[in-house]
Amino acid sequence: MSYVPAQGYYPLYNPPIPCRSPVYGGLRPGMAIYITGMVPHHANTFAVNLGCGQHDGTDVALHFNPRFQGKDRVIFNSFQSGSWGSEEKRKDGFPFHKGGHFEMNILVNPGGYQIIVNGAPFYEFRHRIPMERVECVHVAGDVTIQSITTVGGGAPMGAPAYQQGGAMTLPAYPNMSIPAMGGPVYNPPVPYYGNIPGGVSPKRTFVVRGFIPQGGQSFHLNFKSSSTNEIALHFNVRLNEGAVVRNSFIRGNWGNEERGSPFNPFIPGQYFDISIRTGNGRYKVFVNGQQFCEFVHRFPNLQMIDTLEIGGNIVLSLVQF
Structure with a gap:
């Protein structure tokens, strides 16, 4: 039997790193991105980027960067027109542990991205780039990813999703609307x-x-x-x-x-x-x-x-x- 995702639920499982998971139709308020994974014992840093294109050098609406080098901290930023913006930092309550599993949830709100790690609110990053421009989730660095899942979005007919490295066809939704469902x-x-x-x-x-x-x-x-x-x-x-x-x-x-x-x-x-x-x-x-x-x-x-x-x-x- 083949895997069929729920409407508005588009997962990518066990991708090699670095990886890019498409976000079809851009982000909208009420959508969410779930990332589960594990930090290896040798980790120095990894990054989760909400990219405005599928290639290196494109604008980045959110750069989420945990660093394990000495003083553990998380850096937040954006990248636009070839330049990084002003860094935002959170140094306290570092939620990642070498050798430990984690879940990161990015909730898309009208004013910014609410980031939840391991079920606890962690940070809110105000929008600097319109959310509708986001085309992919890009993960790189010292991390193993179990899944990247976009929740609440639509996909055009024939747009591919991925399950254990294989492609499949997603259903289409008129005018990129979110389908009716009992959740999320x-x-x-x-x-x-x-x-x-x-x-x-x-x-x-x-x-x-x-x-x-x-x-x-x-x-x-x-x-x-x-x-x-x-x-x-x-x-x-x-x-x-x-x-x-x-x-x-x-x-x-x-x-x-x-x-x-x-x-x-x-x-x-x-x-x-x-x-x-x-x-x-x-x-x-x-x-x-x-x-x-x-x-x-x-x-x-x-x-x-x-x-x-x-x-x-x-x-x-x-x-x-």
Whole structure:
């Protein structure tokens, strides 16, 4: 089965560094960029740039530059018409650690970029260059990237996205409009209860991004019918067992557990994203862009599945469907 991203959710997984991830149609207020990765032990510096073109030397709307040389600090700047602007610095509360994983979220606001690192507000960089000019996210330096994801944008017909280095075609949206969806919801509390407008339908993708804290034992995703309190899909990550259990709860009884999977991507202290696509006959589950499992429908009336419930030892950074 092939990976299909959710509407308005465009990920690039495990790119070589340096890399560029396209931003189709420019940025607009309400959009966000998520970057997850790891800082190697030998790191000196790395940079995340919101570029106004796909090549070196183009204008840079935001230059985010952590430096590990002596006094750890983060430099913010812009690059326009061949010259760097005035540097802004944050020296306290350095959120990056050599050998550690991180998640960086750039929220696009009308007045500037709100930067969140590891779930905590870190800095706000006021716009110096119109956000609509941004064409790509450019990452370079001493860093390993797990994913770069643009949330809330549209793409023209045939524009490529990337999944594990392979190209695929994205859907088109009229006039570059943001499609109607139940999200994104940024940094929601746990437990999370989300209403699915109109219920589940075939060819719909649900995305959950999060972090597993050290010492976490388990977390779950439930696709439920609020009218019957039945669970069509129970996706249960059990860290203490090293297993991911899938099941259903119908007519007051749990069904047969399914546990088989090619790998276990859920590790305490690391970030992940889960994409669940509701096919005609089964749920198709991807984790970090890789095929993970399928679960055949046991609850046939998909439109009655109107609630997504998330609970357990997890910190959520985004839910979108």
